[in-house]
């Protein structure tokens with residue numbers, strides 16, 4: 001450990017927040033002063049379901065029946081009726097044959113990659129895929145090749161390059177990218193994968209509940225051409241835990257072979273019940289996703305009108321591209337002084353000179369909040 005040296009400007013401090021009075025408020029805790037109330041523009045609780053009364057109640061009530069922790073892996077004593085119920089209802093909603101639960105999206109992604117490739121495989125992945133997928137690729141021993149972000153031509157060229165080798169090929173993309181807020185041309189990607197008969201893994205973490213028909217994700221109509229879909233309950237579902245959706249054959253293969261599924265304590269019944277209640281709410285409120293995307297368009301317009309920085313993002317994730325790391329930190333602090341929590345994302349998470357303030361727009365933010373944010377942004381020098 002003595003040998004590990006992290007450059008000073010890369011050091012990150014863990015901060016603690018309590019919940020504020022309004023559903024979109026957080027309180028930054030501080031040992032010396034009174035907590036500072038901030039408007040949350042950076043969590044992934046897009047619909048505010050983590051604090052929804054029905055969701056929290058469902059979670060509490062199931063704990064009284066099935067216990068808080070599951071106490072074991074799914075193969076030992078960890079499988080509870082709530083797991084089966086959530087898997088079945090999610091599979092039905094997504095029109096998938098099989099859904100398998102995992103304790104986190106990070107773990108589900110590792111399981112998905114390891115289930116599909118090994119050291120005789122090549123993974124061709126979008127340049128901006130999530131760290132969990134990269135960890136899975138590394139652990140699988142497969143060869144990693146990147147294609148330029150959302151670039152279909154580059155993807156096809158990379159497939160052509162490796163298609164004549166003996167190696168199996170897996171393409172990995174996200175449907176909605178967490179740092180760029182950009183949306184993958186998934187239909188075209190699936191078409192290319194079909195043309196060359198290669199496997200496709202899609203991470204729907206940020207899209208679920210928001211994109212696709214009734215929030216069912218961009219994979220919904222394409223699932224016959226996608227080998228596996230991963231999703232998490234930690235974002236729009238306001239809970240925790242995650243899943244892989246696939247066909248029965250692939251699902252059974254994972255159950256029998258995946259260490260990340262077999263050798264871990266099963267998802268807490270409380271989180272599973274919360275996720276199930278959120279699923280039911282998302283199903284009923286079909287317009288939530290579209291409304292959030294429309295509101296996000298308004299946010300983008302106002303930010304562009306009130307700031308000189310370019311803004312990226314075609315979704316509820318928007319990035320104000322500040323460029324210099326130091327300047328992004330200054331803007332973060334300025335926003336915080338004025339009551340907004342919006343974090344500066346810096347290298348190595350994003351490329352050098354692309355430091356940014358990443359905003360995640362929530363369903364419960366109103367027009368007054370947007371106006372206040374825009375005027376504060378305008379006054380930043």
Ligand SMILES: Cc1ncc(COP(=O)(O)O)c(C=O)c1O
Nearest residue numbers: 104105106130178205232234242
């Ligand atoms: C694209 C993407 N995939 C997977 C994950 C991991 O999900 P979880 O938070 O459930 O571990 C995240 C979370 O940050 C993510 O942004």
